[in-house]
Amino acid sequence: MKKVLVVGAGGFAGGFLVEEALHKGYEVWAGIRESTSRKYLSDPAINFVNLDFDNPATLSAALSSALPEGERWDWIIYNLGATKCLSFSDFSKINYDYLRRFTDAVETSGKVPDKLLYMSSLSAVGPGDETGYTPFTERMVPHPNTKYGASKLKAEMHLAMSGIPHIIFRATGIYGPRDKDYFLMFEAIKKGFDFSVGFRRQLLSFIYVEDLARAVYDALEKAPVGETYNVAEPRSYTQKEFRAIASEAIGKKHVIGIRMPLWGVKAVSVIAEKWGVARMKPSTLNRDKYNIMKQRNWAVDISKACADFGFSPEVGLREGVRKSIEWYKKEGWL
Numbered sequence: 001m002k003k004v005l006v007v008g009a010g011g012f013a014g015g016f017l018v019e020e021a022l023h024k025g026y027e028v029w030a031g032i033r034e035s036t037s038r039k040y041l042s043d044p045a046i047n048f049v050n051l052d053f054d055n056p057a058t059l060s061a062a063l064s065s066a067l068p069e070g071e072r073w074d075w076i077i078y079n080l081g082a083t084k085c086l087s088f089s090d091f092s093k094i095n096y097d098y099l100r101r102f103t104d105a106v107e108t109s110g111k112v113p114d115k116l117l118y119m120s121s122l123s124a125v126g127p128g129d130e131t132g133y134t135p136f137t138e139r140m141v142p143h144p145n146t147k148y149g150a151s152k153l154k155a156e157m158h159l160a161m162s163g164i165p166h167i168i169f170r171a172t173g174i175y176g177p178r179d180k181d182y183f184l185m186f187e188a189i190k191k192g193f194d195f196s197v198g199f200r201r202q203l204l205s206f207i208y209v210e211d212l213a214r215a216v217y218d219a220l221e222k223a224p225v226g227e228t229y230n231v232a233e234p235r236s237y238t239q240k241e242f243r244a245i246a247s248e249a250i251g252k253k254h255v256i257g258i259r260m261p262l263w264g265v266k267a268v269s270v271i272a273e274k275w276g277v278a279r280m281k282p283s284t285l286n287r288d289k290y291n292i293m294k295q296r297n298w299a300v301d302i303s304k305a306c307a308d309f310g311f312s313p314e315v316g317l318r319e320g321v322r323k324s325i326e327w328y329k330k331e332g333w334l
Contacts, residue, residue, distance in 0.1 A: 002024075002027070004027065004073060006031060006079060007077065007078045008032075008081065010033070010038070011080070012178055013119070016213045017216060019043075020210070020217060028046055029049050032049070033052065049062055053102070056101045059101055060104075060105040063111050077117045077220075080094075080098060080099075081119070082094040084288070091150070095148070095152055096151050103164055116165065118168050119171060120152045120153075120169060120170050122136060122298065122300065123144060123146055124142055124144055125149070127143075128140065129297055133297045133299055135236075136230055136298075138304055146292060148288055160226075167227055168228040170230050170231065171232070172230070172231065172300055174207055175207075176208050178327070179324070186246055186321075186325060186334060189247055190334055193258055196239040196257065196260070197262060198259070198260075198262050199261070201296065202298075203298055204236060204237050204238070205235075205299060206232065207231055207313065208313065210315065211315050215231055215305070218310060219308075219311075223309040230300045230302055230305065232300040233313050233316060236300070245321050249318075265290055266287075266294075269285050
């Protein structure tokens with residue numbers, strides 16, 4: 001039986017990664033902080049490892065004590081990260097330093113796995129073809145234009161030099177039940193409004209969280225180490241298509257699409273970021289987020305993942321949004 005450690009198990013995708021491992025019959029360890037909520041980690045079959053990334057001296061000991069001497073995890077999934085911070089130093093600390101400290105601890109404790117899968121982001125690549133809308137491929141040379149993307153690329157580069165057998169996933173927009181980011185968009189649509197940025201055509205790509213979880217284990221089982229994969233649904237969507245799908249699932253017949261000019265969004269982003277710094281609390285809207293929102297092309301080529309480990313998402317956006325909305329309604333979010 002495979003032994004699997006999911007680092008960042010308390011996050012949105014992390015909970016589904018744990019559930020999928022249990023579904024497959026693996027022995028599962030959830031790597032979490034002492035303060036992490038276990039609301040979606042309630043299965044008694046889950047083993048827990050408390051990881052304090054701010055205290056590197058304890059990481060190796062925590063990993064060593066989680067398993068009997070001489071045993072190790074077959075696979076480790078590193079899903080820990082931050083998408084909004086006050087500064088690049090914070091992004092670098094959470095998205096790079098924490099990973100470096102963890103891989104050091106893995107080596108020191110003698111727990112190097114057969115494969116470590118690192119959950120990166122398409123933002124590590126930076127802007128693509130904003131004119132012809134050519135889909136992103138793994139062959140593109142990264143040039144991130146956000147602090148978030150730069151920190152994820154920095155982490156990727158560390159793995160490449162670490163000697164730990166690894167696979168990198170560059171995921172696109174992850175959505176599904178329990179997610180709070182896309183929920184805000186659904187909430188606005190329920191109120192009759194859909195906000196978009198810029199007037200030029202924008203292509204968006206998505207991956208349903210359960211499809212992502214299935215892909216992770218397919219890759220760990222079949223994909224060669226040292227490879228990077230773009231992970232998304234096979235097709236992309238316009239904002240208008242997304243709005244229509246969400247409106248139908250919510251049951252809202254009339255939704256007003258509001259397009260905001262880039263200059264206006266940038267101005268608001270700067271103000272919101274400064275206000276967040278003043279409060280010492282990262283703002284959801286900031287200059288980093290603005291660079292992500294203004295990007296016109298998020299179309300993704302997934303042919304490499306299809307060829308290497310049989311990647312084949314089962315849930316299209318229409319079905320995935322319907323499932324998500326049903327969950328939000330059932331839980332009283334919508």
